[in-house]
Amino acid sequence: MSNGSLSLPISASGENTSFNRPTANFHPSVWGDRFLSVPCSAESDSRIQEANLLKEDVRKRLVSPIDDNNFSLKLNFIDSVQRLGVSYHFEHEIDNALCQIYDISTKENNIIAHCDDLYHTALLFRLLRQHGYRIYSSRFS
Incomplete structure (x- = not known):
């Protein structure tokens, strides 16, 4: 039966049945077919380049060395x-x-030296724990 072509269903009596499906007469969209194809323009290329530059800026800030000031x-x-x-x-x-x-x-065994308020101490614990580091508050006092 599956020879690659579609056929109509066969009724119990063995005859092909035809379906009469209702169709909807929707009004044409106010947008037309404007969004069916989006042309690639120089503006989109410049936005992609800008996004890549911003990603590199974020990457540089993440890999910058860590000291007491930052x-x-x-x-x-x-x-x-x-x-x-x-x-x-x-x-x-x-x-x-x-x-x-x-x-x-953990090397200095003193978080308070780097996090001078409760917000940053809690943020440090949350970020480290979310990323799988075993860090306990009882070790730092």
Whole structure:
């Protein structure tokens, strides 16, 4: 039966039946067929280039070295990138930055030296735990 062509269903009496399907007479769209094909223009190319430049800027900020001056800024930046929903572009860079932060925090065994307020301390714990680092509050006091 499956010879690659379509056939009408056969009724119980063995005869081909024809279907009379209703059709809808929708009014033509006010948009026409404007969005059926989108031409690639120089404007879209420039936006793609701009997006790539912005991605590289974010990547540079994520891989920049961490010191006492930008420790909290780096945590806020990683959190912002994740909340914006673009962290999938920078998974490797975020993992490396959090690994550096984890090494700094556990080597000195004193988070308070880098996170001077409760918000940044909680942010540090949340980011590290979300990325699978085992960090306990009882170790740091």
